[in-house]
Amino acid sequence: MSDGFTPASAPAFLSLAARLIRHAARGAPPALAERLEEEWLAALAAQPSTFAGLSFALGCCWATCVIARDHRAASAAVAASSSGNKTLTLDQLRSLSMSRFRWLWIAVGALAVTALLMFAAGELGELFFALVWSHSAYLADAWWPLAVIPALLWAVGVGLHQTRLKRSRDGGPGLPESRSRRTFGLSESRAFGPAESRPRGAFWLGVLVMSATSALCLVASAYCVFTTSMPLAGSMRWGMALFFAAIGIGLPLLAPGSPRVHRRHDGGTGFPGSGLR
Amino acid sequence: MGKREHEVRMSLQTLRVLEVFLESPGDQLAGADVQKRTGLASGTLYPILLRLEGAGWFVSCWETIDPAVAGRPRRRLYRLTSTGLARASAVFASFGRGVPA
Numbered sequence: 493m494s495d496g497f498t499p500a501s502a503p504a505f506l507s508l509a510a511r512l513i514r515h516a517a518r519g520a521p522p523a524l525a526e527r528l529e530e531e532w533l534a535a536l537a538a539q540p541s542t543f544a545g546l547s548f549a550l551g552c553c554w555a556t557c558v559i560a561r562d563h564r565a566a567s568a569a570v571a572a573s574s575s576g577n578k579t580l581t582l583d584q585l586r587s588l589s590m591s592r593f594r595w596l597w598i599a600v601g602a603l604a605v606t607a608l609l610m611f612a613a614g615e616l617g618e619l620f621f622a623l624v625w626s627h628s629a630y631l632a633d634a635w636w637p638l639a640v641i642p643a644l645l646w647a648v649g650v651g652l653h654q655t656r657l658k659r660s661r662d663g664g665p666g667l668p669e670s671r672s673r674r675t676f677g678l679s680e681s682r683a684f685g686p687a688e689s690r691p692r693g694a695f696w697l698g699v700l701v702m703s704a705t706s707a708l709c710l711v712a713s714a715y716c717v718f719t720t721s722m723p724l725a726g727s728m729r730w731g732m733a734l735f736f737a738a739i740g741i742g743l744p745l746l747a748p749g750s751p752r753v754h755r756r757h758d759g760g761t762g763f764p765g766s767g768l769r
Numbered sequence: 770m771g772k773r774e775h776e777v778r779m780s781l782q783t784l785r786v787l788e789v790f791l792e793s794p795g796d797q798l799a800g801a802d803v804q805k806r807t808g809l810a811s812g813t814l815y816p817i818l819l820r821l822e823g824a825g826w827f828v829s830c831w832e833t834i835d836p837a838v839a840g841r842p843r844r845r846l847y848r849l850t851s852t853g854l855a856r857a858s859a860v861f862a863s864f865g866r867g868v869p870a
Contacts, residue, residue: 527845531800534842538801551811558816
């Protein structure tokens with residue numbers, strides 16, 4: 493493989509592509525995982541360039557999502573036909589749609605792309621330059637701490653809630669049943685049964701991202717408060733405000749165990765066979 | 770994915786994949802070959818190949834080579850089945866007839 497990359501970097505990119513493929517294959521249905529890994533690694537070796545290899549590997553990640561969704565749909569259809577039940581259960585309906593884990597990744601990815609675009613447009617570059625080199629008070633505007641507060645509240649609030657739910661599951665006092673019902677609309681064992689166990693990793697990822705972002709903002713704000721003041725450009729102000737609004741509001745809604753997501757599923761309207769199994 | 774379902778959603782990308790296989794129906798093609806000839810991204814191509822295989826239009830098997838001798842890993846090869854050939858031909862024939870008024 494040869495392309496625009498330097499010879500020294502090419503093996504690193506190829507290694508990255510191979511790791512991406514292995515990661516993607518692990519996400520495929522178990523019956524297909526081994527086969528897809530070998531097949532895709534062989535196809536990676538046939539790619540004409542390093543860039544094509546990376547592109548191929550990223551495509552494999554997407555392919556895994558589609559294949560897994562197809563597989564779940566096929567399994568749900570088989571289960572429904574074998575049980576003679578013409579309607580799908582709520583869990584099956586959930587399995588057909590994209591999981592909150594994926595929505596979370598899409599949200600984080602979209603925010604990253606937005607940040608990159610802003611960087612390309614020069615706005616984030618200006619901000620970065622201001623923060624690192626000129627030490628101006630670009631970040632000292634009042635909205636920075638205000639934007640961080642809901643983010644921190646989200647991380648702490650949902651984290652505490654999850655902890656109490658876990659304590660409740662383990663037999664401790666935890667969350668009162670009435671509150672659990674009022675908050676989630678589903679009983680705890682149903683809302684957080686085995687089907688819900690996987691996305692919980694996404695929740696902690698969200699907490700990690702939010703905590704890191706919030707900590708960075710707090711440090712930046714604190715740093716700039718002690719430097720000279722300088723008004724923030726209007727577009728930058730709104731862009732970053734939207735960025736934080738998306739994180740502060742979007743992630744809590746998409747996080748596993750989100751009250752709104754569960755309420756939506758439990759709304760009780762239009763879902764045939766909505767009795768959980 | 771079992772071979773219980775013979776109906777496949779026909780997208781433009783699926784048609785491009787089928788077209789490649791219909792050019793030489795007896796040939797076995799690896800995913801990388803199909804990708805090169807269709808220009809489809811891997812994220813689009815492999816789900817299509819697996820759907821068609823699951824629907825019984827394709828069968829796949831591992832290439833019978835010794836990777837150490839060939840100097841490359843073995844590839845997964847796809848081939849049209851008789852069912853797939855008949856159905857793919859019918860699909861393209863229906864396009865040839867045009868959309869009924």
